[in-house]
Amino acid sequence: MSGKSFGEDEPDMNRIPFNIRLVLPAQLTIMAIVVVPTVILLWLAHTDWQPTQNIPWFDAEFYWFWNFYDLWYDERFINSVFRTLFVVLVCIAAELFLALGLALLFLDEWPWRKVAVSIIILPMMIIPVDAANAFFMLFNERGPVNHLITVVTGDVFEFSWLSHPTWAMVPIMLAEIWQWTPLMFLLVLTGLMNLPENQIRAAIGLGASPARIFFRVMLPLLVPVISIAIVIRAIETFKIFDPVYILTRGQPGGATETISMYMYNGAFVYFRMGYIAAAALLVLFVVVSICLVLSKPLRKHG
C-alpha cells in the first residue's frame, strides 16, 4: 500500500501514514458490510441451516459440499440462471440498438433538442419500483396495452400477461429496457459527441460515403464507450430484482424467477438459508471473476 506518498512527516505522526488514514473509513465500512458477510457465507454455504430449526446458525450441522451437489440438480435454480442470462442478453441488445438509433438522431443541433433529450431520459429518473408499478398497471388484464391490442386487432383481447408462465417475462423485460435505454442513449450520445471531428471530416474529404464512414471510422472509435456501456448494463441487469418482485414475484410457480428472485424466495420464503448461501457463493464467485475480466475496458478508460 505504499504509493509515492510523502505525508510521512506530519507533526502528529503515529504508526499509520496519513494517506492510509484517509482511506481507512471507506475501507472499513465496506469490509464490515461486504467482506464479513462473505466470510459468513463461506461457513453457511456448507450447512443446511434453516432459521425455523430454532438452533443458532453456528451450531448447524456441517453439510460439506452436498448443497452444491443438490444445486447442480436443482431444476429451478438452473432455469433461473439461464432465464437471467436470457434477460440480460435481450435487454442489452435492445437497449444498445435503440440507444444507437436514438443517438444518431440527436447528433446535430435542432431547435427542441434539449427538451427532447430531457423527455427521453425521464424513465431513468424514476424509482425502479415505481417503473415496475407503472408497468404493473399497463399490463393488467384491463390495462391500456390490452386495450390497444384490442383496438388494433379488432377483437377483444383480455390476456392476463402477469400470470402466464412464459409471456410474463415480456413486461419484466420491457420495464427494464424502458427504464435503462435512456442511460445507454446518453452514453452512446456522449461517445458520438466526443468522436474526433477531424477524423470524420478527413474521411469525407477522401470521398468516403456516409455508410463507409460510419462502419470503418465512427464505429471502431465508439468501441471503448460501447464496451463500457455493455459492461455496466450487464452487471446491473444480472442483478435484476425490483421489476420481478413487483410484477410477478417469480410466479406462476417460479416460471419467471431470475437468480435474485430465486434466492430471495429460497431464503426468505422457504427459509432454506444454508442451501441458498451455497447458491449465493457460486454466483458471487462467477460474477466477480467475469466482471474483473470485463472491466479491462473500464480500467483502460478509467
Place this chain on the structure above:
Amino acid sequence: MKGADSGDVKLELRNLRKVFDGVEAVKESNLVLKRGEFLSLLGPSGCGKSTTLAMIAGFLEPTSGEILIDGNPVTHVPVQKRRIGLVFQDYAIFTKMSVRKNLLFGLEAQKIPRVERDKAVDEFAEKLNLKGLMKAHGGDLNMSEMQRVALARVLVTKPELLLLDEPMSNLDAALRASLRGELKRIQKDLGQTVLYVTHDQIEAMSMSDRIAVMNLGENLQVASPDEIYHRPKNRFVAEFIGDPPINMISCRVAGSGGSLRVSTEAHKDMPFEITAVSPGDYLLGVRAHHIMAAHGAFQGSIAAVVKLVENFGSEHVLHVTYGQDLMTVMVRPGFARAGDSVHVSFDLKDAHLVDRSSGAIYRPDEREAAA
C-alpha cells in the same frame, strides 16, 4: 524562385463571403491560384484563413460568392465530389487502422481497382519514406510520422488541389526546419497545387510562391514573399512580416510640394522625396537590420541606451530607447551589453511612411499611396 508557370487557373474565388451572426469572418475574397502554385494564407488566429479553407473544402457553406476549380463552380458540390485533398492541423490519422489501411482508405472509397490501389500506395510510401511504418498502428505514431502519413493518404488520391491547415504548428523548431524543405520538394516533384494556411510567417516566407496576408477577414496583400517583405502595402502587413517586428517610429511631415521634411523626436528635418503626401503626423517603419549602430557618434546619429540584448547566436538584437518607445537594432554578436549607450541612425530610403489612421504606406518611388 519565380511563381508557377503561366498554365491555366486551378482555383478561383469570386468575391467569396462568410458572415457568422453579423460578423464578417471573410470579406469579398477574390484569390486566384495557378496550377502547381504554392499559395499561403498567412495571418493571426481568427483572421478568417481557416474559414476560407473550410469553405473551399466544402465543410462550410459560404454566405455568397463562387468557388471554381479548373474553371467549373464547386460551391454547391458536396465535399466528397470536390476531389480536394485536406491535411488537418492535428493530422486526423485514423487511429483504429494501420498506416497501410490509412493510405488505402481514399482509393477504396473511390472504388479504384485493387492492383492500381496497391501500386499507388507503395509509390507514395516510398516517396514519403513510410516503407517501414506500413504495419504500424495509426494510434501510436509520433508527430512527424503522423504528418507524413496524413500527406501520403491525401496525395495518393491525386487531388486537384491540396489544402494544408497549419500542419507544422505542433512540431519542434528543429523538426519544422527540415520538414519545410521536404514538403517543398514533394510539392515541386508532383507539381501539386497547394493552398497552405499558417500563422507562422517564416513557414510562409520560406515555402510559398505567393503569400496572401489576411487580417479580420480581408486579403490585405497578395504577392511574392520578396514583394511582401520589401514593399508591404499597409501597416499590418509590415508589422506582421519580419522577425523581430518592424520598428514604428512616430514622426511629423512638414513643408509642401517638392520639398517635404520629416522629423522624429530625435532626427529633425530629414529630406523626403514623396510628393503626394499632406503634412501631419505619420509613422516611419524601419526594419531592425536597416538601422545603423556604432559605439561613437556618427553623421546623423543620436545616443540611445540598451535596455535588452536578444541573442540569436549568429547576431544580436538590441532593444534601445528611442524617444518614448523602444527600437530594435540588429548588430553583430558582442557589439553591446544591456545598460551600454550606443549611437543609432537610419536612412530614409529604407523607411516606409505609414499613414497613422488608414495604415496605408507611401513609398518614395510611388506617386499616390498604395492603399
Place this chain on the structure above:
Amino acid sequence: MRQQKTWQTVLKRTAVIVAAVFAFFPIYWLISTSFKPFDEWANWPPIWLTDNPTLQNYRIVFFPDLAREFAAQQDGSLDYKVSGSAWNAFKGSAIVSVAATIISVAFGTLAAYSIVRFKTGGKNYPFQFLTVRMVPPIAVVVPMVVLFSILKLSDTYFGLILAYSAFTLPFSIWMIRSFIDDVPAELEGAAMIHGMGQFRAFLTVTLPLVKGGILSTALFIFILNWSEFLFALVLTAGNVVTVTLQVANYVSASSGKLYGVQAAMGTISTLPVIIFGYMIQRHIVRGLTFGAIKR
C-alpha cells in the same frame, strides 16, 4: 454539415417524437390513474384521461383511518401493511437516505483525495471498490441478515444506513475522484509552495473548487439510496419503513387491486428522484460510469 434533404429531417423528427411518447406514456398512465376515482380504476375499456379527477387517492395514502373507512365501504379488509400512513415511509426513507449519503460522501471524499493525490494502493486499488458494486446484493444480503441479527441491527435505522453507505461508497469514491482530477494539481502545488502543508492546501484550494462536484455526487447518492428496495425489504420487519417498501406493500397487499391509491403512492414517492435527477442531469453519465465518461 451535409445539406440534409427535408424529408430526412422530417423522418428524424417524427422518430424522436415517437421515442418521446414511448418514454413518457408509462409515467403519464401512473399519474393519470392516481387522479381517477374508485369506479374508474379497473374500467373496461380503460379510461385514458379521467374527466372527474379527485384527490381522494392521495388523501387515503396519507391518512390511514380514511383508508380503513374506504376499505370497509369496499367490503374487503385493508391489509395491515398498508394501513400505515405514507408519512411514516417518507420519514424512514428521508432519515436513511440523508444519513447514508452524508457518510458515503464524507468517507468517499477522503478516500478519493488520498487515491488521486497520494496514489494510495497503486493503480489497481480503486478497482477493488468497483467489485463491491459488481456483487449481486442478494448474494450478500443472505449472510447480512445473519450478521445483523447477531449485532442486533436488523430492523434498525442504523443497520440500513450502514448497508446503504457501504454499497454507495464505490460510486462516491469514483465520482469525486473524477471531480478532483478536473482541478489542475498546480493550484494545490502553488498553495504548498507558498507555505501550506499538503492537506491544508487541499482544504483551502481544491475543496472549494470541488464543492459543486461533491454536491452533485451527494444528490446522485441520495437518489440511489431513496430508490433502493432489496435491502429495505430484507433487513427490516415493520419498524423501519421506506418509500419503496410502501409501494411494494400496496401492490402485494391488495394483489394490485387498489390501482388509484397505488398510483398515488408511486407518483409522490418518485417525485424527489425526478427533481434531484434533473438537477444533476449533466453528471448522471459521469456517476453511472464511475467517472469514466464525462459529458
Place this chain on the structure above:
Amino acid sequence: MSQLSVKGLNVSYDDLRALVDVEFAVEEGEFFCIVGPTNAGKSTLLKTIAGLTHPDSGTVLLKGQDVTRSQPKDRNVSLLFQNIALFPNLTGFENIAFPLRTAGVAESEVTSRVKELGDMLKIGHVLDRLPKTFSGGEQQRVAIGRSIAKQANLLMLDEPLTNLDARIRTVLRIEFKEIHRQLGQTVIYVTHDQVEAMSMSDRIAVLHEGRLQQIGTPDEIYNRPATRFVAEFIGQPPMSFLNAELTQVNGAVGIEIGGIRFAMPGIGQTKAHAALPDKLALGVRPEAVRVAPAQSPETPHQAEIIWVEHLGSMSVLDLRFGHDTLRVKVAPNNPISAEQTAWFGFEPRSDHLLNPETNLFFR
C-alpha cells in the same frame, strides 16, 4: 557553497525515465536558464526542486541544507507554473497576499507590500477583480507578484512567456531582468525558446530526454557545443554536419570532405587529436560559410544549390557538398537566389569535430 546544488537526480513515472542522473549547481544571484524541447523533463526538474515531486534517487541541497525529502513549504522556494495557477476564487489582491497571509504576516504590512508590488508591476487596477477577468499579460503579472511577494531562496519560472504575444514578451523579459538585478534574486528560468535562453541567462543548461547535455555561458553553448543535440538545438538555422575523414595536408594533420582537403591548424592543440578515429563529422555554422556567384580566393569550392529560403531579414541556401547538405546564411540582398551552381569557402574549426558514434564533440 552554492545557492542550489542537485546531485545524481533520477525521477521516473511508471516506466518512463523523466530525469536521468541530473547534476548541476546554481550560485547565489545567478540568472540560470534551463532550455530544451517539450517534455525534455524541464517541469519535472522544477517540481522536484520545489518538493512537489519526490525523486527516486539523488539529493537536492538548498544553501547546503538537504531538502530532498522536506515539504515544499519548508524549502522557501517560489515556483511560477506554466499555466499560471492563480486561485480562481480569490481576487488579484488575495492571490498576491496569499503567501504573506499564510506566513502570518501582519495585515497592515500585507496591504502595503501588495500595493508596492501592484505599482511596480503596473497591475494596481486589477487587484480587486477575479483572475478570469484578467488579460494574458495581467494574469502573468499577478502570478509574478505572488511569486515574489515573500523573499525566497530561489525564484523558479516555468516557461512564463510561451502563450503571450511578442510585444508583451519583450516588456516582461526586461521586467524579469529588473527583478533579478533589483532584488539580487537567484532565478531558474525554464523555456523551450532557445533565443530567450541565450538572451537572458548568465549560464544555460541544455536538457534533452531527461539528460543534461551541457552547462555553460551562452557564448560557450553557441560556439563550443558539447553534443550534436546542443549544436542543432541552439541557433537558427541549425548547424550542418559534414562527413569527414582524417588525412595529411602538406605535412600537417587535416580533414577531407567530399574530395576536398582542408587544413586544420588548431588540431595540434587538442590533446586527444592522436586518438581521433578516421571517420568523424565536422559541424559548420551557416553564418561561418562565405558564398559568391563566382570563384574567388575566399570562395574556392564549387557546389550546387538545391534550395533557397527567403526569410526577409536573411536568406538560407542549401548546398549539396559531397553526400551532405551544407546550410549557408546570406544577407537578404545577396545576388545568389536562383537554382544554379555557387562557389563557397569556410575555415573548419578544430573544436567543431564530432565523433559520429557518441555524438560528442572532441575536446
